[in-house]
Amino acid sequence: MSQAPEQPRDPLGLTILVAVTFAALCSIRLTTLAMPYFDEVHYLPAAREMLAGGEYINREHPLLGKAILAAGIALFGDTPFGWRIFPLLAGVLTLFASMRAMWHASQSRFATFAFGFLLASGFMLLVQARIAMLDIFMACFLALAAWQFTAAMRKPEQGRSRLAATGLFLGAAMAAKWNAIPLAMLPGIAFFFARLSAGRRRLFTSRRGIPVPGVSLLEAALWLGAVPLAAYALSFWPALFMQENPLTGGGLFALHGEMLALQTQVLAPHSYESNWPDWVLNAxxxxxxxxxxxxxxxxxxxxxxxxxxxxxIPALFWCLASGISERNWARTGMVAGYLASLGLWFVAEKSVQFYYHYFVPHFFLLGALALALDALWQAGNRRVPMLVLGSSLAIFAWFYPILTAARLASPQSFLDYAWLNGWR
Structure with a gap:
C-alpha cells in the first residue's frame, strides 16, 4: 500500500521563539538616545502636529506611519519610549509575518528558520525597528500582506478572507510610504498570470485553477486592486482634522500632485547619499x-x-535559474520581489537616495539565501548552512554595540566597524 505523503510540521512555536528573542535584542537601550536622531527629526514633529490638529507638515509622505507614531506619543507620552515602541513592535511583527510567509511559500521548517535567523541577524531590521521612521511600518504591512497571500494559496478554503486581508495590508503599506507601490502590484499580477497559465476557458469568471481555487479573477481584482486603493485613500482621513485641510481645493488628486513634486524636487547633496549599485554591494x-x-x-x-x-547575490541568481527550471514559485517570487522593489530606484526621479531604500529589497535577498541554504540542507549538506548561519551570528554579535547605541571606548571606536571607506 502506498504511504500517505509526508506532512511537514508547522514551525509556529519556533517562529514565536525567534520573534521573542529578536524583541529582546531590539529593546536593549531603546531609549538610551533621549533626543530625536536622524530622520526622527522630520517624522516626530509631523506626528505631534497630527495629535494637536495643527499644521500639515512633512507633506511629501502619506499619513499612516506618522499617525502610528502619533498614537505612540498619545499612549505613552512624548518620550523616547513613546516615539519608538510602535516601531519596535512593528519590527517584531515584520519578522514574525515574514517567517509565516516563508513557511506557506516553501513548506520547509529549515527555510523558515533560516529566513528568520538571517533577518534577525541582518542588521537592517534591528536598526529600523529602533527608530521612529516610516520604513518599518511599510515593511510590516508588506510582510503581513505576503503572509496572507501565501496562506491564501496554501489554504484555498480560507482564500477569500486571506485575499481581503492581503488587500488591506497592501493599502496600508502604500499609506505608510510610497516605496511599497511596486510590490503592492505584484499579488494581482501574479494572480492574473497564474490563472492564465491554468488555461481556463472563462478566464475572468472561472473559479477553478491556481493560485486560489474558489476565487475568480474578477473577485481577485476586487481584493487585490480595489481594496488596496480604498484602504490607501481612507488613510488620509486624519488630514480632515488638521488646521489646514489639504483635501480642500482639489482633493486627493491635487494633494498627490503636490506630494509627487516634493518627492522629485532637486535636493542639496548629502554626505551619506548613495545609489542602488552601492546598496547591492553593501558599499x-x-x-x-x-x-x-x-x-x-x-x-x-x-x-x-x-x-x-x-x-x-549568487543566491538570487540560483533562485532565478532553479525557480524557472523546476517551476518553484517560492524561488521565482523572491527574484520578482527583489527586482520590483529595487527596480523602482532604477527610474525614480529622486535626486538624493540613501541606503535605507534597500531595506525592502534586502528581505527578498535574504529570502533567496534562506531558500538556497534550504536546498543544501535538504540534499544532506548540513555543514555549509550551519557555517553560514553561525558566521552571520558571529558578525552580528561583533556589530551589535554599534547597532544599538552601546557605550564605546573612544571617539575613534567607529574604526572597529568601518571596515570599508564607504562605511565611514
Missing amino acids: RAIWYYYEAVDGIQRGVLLLGNPLAMLLG
Missing part, C-alpha cells in the same frame, strides 16, 4: 548617530550584515 553605510553626550561616545550604524548581503 555605503549610514551613520544614524555618532556623538559623545556627557562624555559617553555612542553610535548607530545602518549597514547590512556583510556576509549575508554578499552571499544573497
